[in-house]
Amino acid sequence: DTVLTQSPALAVSPGERVSISCRASEGVNSYMHWYQQKPGQQPKLLIYKASNLASGVPARFSGSGSGTDFTLTIDPVEADDTATYFCQQTWNDPLTFGSGTKLEIK
């Protein structure tokens, strides 16, 4: 299975820019997607196919990358962005998720 590696946690202050990385163990073309999950809630799609903003998602969120290295950027960060962020690949079978990056807003 394709393993997606994310850093476990980050802490930033409101108004700053934060980049969350996701590295795949093998190429996934541009079939990388990003989700935000708050405690007790279902995940919410933020970015699909590496760099496309999902409907209703603020333009503060953006995505980049291809192949094996991908980045989700939030600029500027707001207090409400406290959550865990997951990457997901759908190029290789089975589709897999990263272990998540917990973002803390100082």
Next chain:
Amino acid sequence: EVQLQQSGAELVKPGASVKLSCKTSGYTFSNYYMSWLKQMPGQNIEWIGNIFGGNGGAGYNQKFKGKATLTVDKSSSTAYMDLSSLTSEDSAVYFCARRGNWGYFDYWGQGVMVTVS
């Protein structure tokens, strides 16, 4: 408005089975795949499998073959997942999610907690 409404929390005994439901509205059920996913407390999300609303054709993650069985009822736009021979390792939150064109999940159910004890 697209909505996926899952059934309530389940407490089941080891060795038993459970059937979870995901009732949809706001879109054409038969045009999309529905996936089921597992999330253990504080852990990663695992994809169990997906099923096409139009004909009930299903595909599974090898890890969950024999554990999960996916079905649909087109008449009520509802997807189901049967989990069998439950153990403590099956205690988790289970989500249904609509699968979009490139495999991402654009709409999710609220999740249902299954406790095996």
